[in-house]
Amino acid sequence: MINITLPDNSKKQFETAPTGFDVATSISEGFARTCVAMEIDGNLTDLSESIEKDARVRFITTKDKEAVDILRHSSAHVMAQAISHLYPGIKLAIGPVVEDGFYYDIDMSPVSEDDFEKIETEIKQIIQEKHPFIRQKISKKDALDRFRDDPYKTELISELDDDTISIYTQGDFTDLCRGPHLPDTGMIKAIKLMKVSGAYWRADQAKAQLQRVYGTAFFDKKELKQYLYVLEEAQKRDHRKLGAQFDLFSFHDEAPGMPFFHPKGMNLWNALLEYWREEHKKAGYVETKTPVMLHRSLWERSGHWENYRENMYTSSIDDFDYAIKPMNCPGGMLLFGTKQHSYRDLPIRAGEVGLVHRHELSGALSGLFRVRAFHQDDAHIFMRPDQIEAEIIGVLQLVERIYSTFGLGFHLELSTRPEKSIGTDEQWEMATSGLEAALNAYGKDYKINTGDGAFYGPKIDIHIKDALGRTWQCGTIQLDMSLPERFDLAYIGKDNTKKRPIMIHRVVYGSVERFMGILIEHFAGKFPLWLAPVQAIILPINDDLLPYAKTVQSDLESNGLRMDIDARTESLKKKIREAQINQIPLILTIGEKEKETKTLSVRSLDGKVTMGVDQALFLENIRAHIRQKRSDSNFFNA
RNA sequence: GCCGAUGUAACUCAGUUGGUAGAGUAGCUGAUUCGUAAUCAGCAAGUCAGCGGUUCGACUCCGCUCAUCGGCUCCA
The missing domain is CATH 3.10.20.30 (Beta-grasp domain)
Structure with a gap:
């Protein structure tokens, strides 16, 4: 029984x-x-x-979250089966599930996306035939024998500890696999091959180059459709495209990976930083600035020369080596050391929007998302051990306040001690439990990434979720047990002895450049009024009204609005169309009527037009809207 | 850095088997002076990414370099 x-x-x-x-x-x-x-x-x-x-x-x-991984894993097998039908003699390496789907690394001659159609046709055939996935347990020896023609599989098998190996068969295809799998291939309701790229066996350039074919699968065709919609939408919102279209920034061959910001891009930049400063000031931060280029001895002391050298831009001046900073922290250490600190002075929250350079691999560069020069909205907080929890909570609250202003949700992840690390067990215990206590007190769920911490301390990563549901790691709070030691930082305790302060690094935007890129895509270029690079554009109806229109422009400008004017001799329709395409939140047309009555005709991006708005009232409403950083477009009622 | 693809006017792209380039948009000029998503006409605009090679002749073929894109990798 x-x-x-x-x-x-x-x-x-x-x-x-x-x-x-x-x-x-x-x-x-x-x-x-x-x-x-x-x-x-x-x-x-x-x-x-x-x-x-x-x-x-x-x-x-099919409703459980584990299910989709199983589906995709089975889909990878089916894809491999289809490919092996069409391209006999191929050798299969490994086919795991990844975030949005699956891939299979295959040793075969290069395929392209043009080949997808016939592979997908074969896949659909296999799905229709509803082959059950049959699990079999065999001995390691039998497995090695069975896969003797496939060097990748035999390598994988020989590395397995267990002597019993499971294999799965659907139809005429058998693959090594831990499982589990779907009951049969017929459960794959929606599958699509996405892309193909080269990948090395075991990510080792010395080893064979394989074809990595990516696909994705869902239980429901609608979900696949939704996924493809998000991809398409993401492409439309691509910040590289919108950045050029809205004249925000550009890249040039003369400085790969280092963005040039145009006047409109700077408007956005300044709005972001103005807000940042406002919130940080309220949260008790001071602002500092340290040099971009510092002497080698500093980097030796901080450990960067030894550990991070290959990513640093270096230069030799007057026979001394210098390096352009890849991080702000060592400079911040020097600042802390410029005077004696009492335990009463702590915590010190020293912010620095510092320009850092990192020599990222050329192939890794990508718009504002991956650059070689960027600004970190850094801050170093120096504190006593008894202040850890309150300070971390303070950072989390600050982060939450700032992200929510942009309409971004977020989740938290705690990364603990990695295998390779410095510091004693007690230090790690104290640091990790400090972060945990803060997270628990803060009360939001968090995920634990065991062993994912930095070698110098545990950290909390903050991942935001944008309007398309994509997540990005932006904020991070890292406890550093190394630098205070290396720089011999100290404060004088209540008992009149020198004590080592606890230090955290933290960022909210992370990289200002990257955050800006994320916002461009999050808002699809349709920024809320307070962020918009151009907040309002004036469209005079005819040339005779141009002088008056300009006085309105300068009046609004002097009241802090970011203005533009379309002074071209073009039809009103055309100017409106272009202003709409450029996503300018307020389109102000000025004709004879507006001039006579000192009013404005205000058009918002949703196409709504409010005529006869008194200028003073307009300004008052708009300024309140901006001050409150509202994201709606109801400019004339709350 | 590695693999693959791409690079033609400011932008988006076309360019047949090698015979030195075209369209739309933007720009400029002129006409139009317009009431809420494209007025009309004309003009100008490119060392075909750069360098080298093959050829009587290269945007086209070959090699190298650079940049971009998609992946890999990296992210002390």
């Missing part, structure tokens, strides 16, 4: 060992059809597995 306990603690009894499918069917056939796998006492396995002894069983249905 086998007793099965389900998650709601209800029980089912079976005379003989049932398979997962039997148990699911006993609940209902409809339910069984939505099951893709099951968890027996916490271990994920196939539905076809029989349950030999009493156990707690949880079914994974």
Whole structure:
């Protein structure tokens, strides 16, 4: 007699060992059809597995988040099967699930996206045939024998500790795999090949170059459609495209990876930093600035010369080596050391929007997202051990306030001690528990990434979620147990002895450049009024009104609005069209009527026109809207 | 840095088997002076990414370099 306990603690009894499918069917056939796998006492396995002894069983249905990974893993097998039908003699390497889908690395002659159609046709054929995924356990020796023609598989097999190896077969195709898999290929309702690229076996350039074919799969065609929509939308919003279109920034061959900001881009930049300064001041930060280029001895002391040299721009001047800073921290250490500090002075929150340079690999550069020169909105907080929790909470609150102003949600991840690290167990324990205590007190759920911390201390990473649901790591709070030591930082304690301060590095935007890129895509270039590079444009109806229009422009400008005027002799329709395309939040047309009555005709981007708006009232409303950093476009009512 | 693709006017792109380049948009000039998403006409504009090679002749073929894009990698 086998007793099965389900998650709601209800029980089912079976005379003989049932398979997962039997148990699911006993609940209902409809339910069984939505099951893709099951968890027996916490271990994920196939539905076809029989349950030999009493156990707690949880079914994974197409609604569960584990399910989509299983689907994609099975999809990778089906893709490999299809490709092996079409290209006999290929050798399969490895085919894992990745964030948005799956890929398979295959040793074969190069394929291109033009080949996708026929591969997809073959895949659909296999799906239609509804081949069950059949699991088999074989010995390592048998596995090596079975895959003897495939050097990649044999390499993988020989590295496995377990002597029992599982393989999966669907139709005429068998692959090495831990599983679990879908019951059959027919459950793959929506699958699409996405792209192909080269990849090395084991990411080692010395090893064979493989074809990496990417795909994605969903249980529902609608979900695939939605995914493709997001991709398409992301392409439309691409900040590189919009940055050129809106005249915000550019890149030049003379300085690859180093953006040039145009006047309109600077407007956006300044709005971002003005807001940053406002919030930081309120949160008790002071602002500092350290040099861009510093002597080698500093980098030796900080450890960068040894550990980060290959990413640093260096130069020799007057027979001395200098390096352009890749990080702001060492300069910040010198600043702290310029005077004695009492325990009463702590915490010191020293901000620095510092320009840093990192020599990123040429192939890694990408618009504002990956650059070689950027500004970190850094701050170093020096504090006593008893202040850790409150300070971290303070940073989290600051981060939350700032992100929410942009309409960005976020989640937190705590990274703990990595294998290679400096510092004592006690130090790590104190630092990690300090971060944990702060996270718990802050009260928002967080994910733990064991072993993902920096070698000098644990950290909290803050990941934002944009309007398309994409996540980006922006903020980070890193506890540093190395630099205060290396720079021998000290404050005088209550007992009149020297104590080592605790230091954290933290950023909110991360890289101002990258954050700007993220915002461009988040808003699709349609910035809220307070951020808009050009807040309002004046369109005189005819040339005779130009002088008056200019006085209105300068009046509004002197009241702090970022203005533009379209003085061309073009039709009003054309000027409106262009202003709309350029996403200018306020389009002000000026005709005879407006001139006579000192009013404005205001058009917002949604096409709504409000005529006869009194200029003083306009200014008052707009300034309030900007001050409150509102994201709506109801300019004349709250 | 590695693999693959791309590079033609300010922008988006076309250019047939090698015979020195075209379109739309933008710009300029002129006419139009216009009430909420494109007025009309004309003009000008390119060392075809750069360098080298093959050829009587190269945007076109070959090599190298640079940049960009998609991946990989990296992100003490």
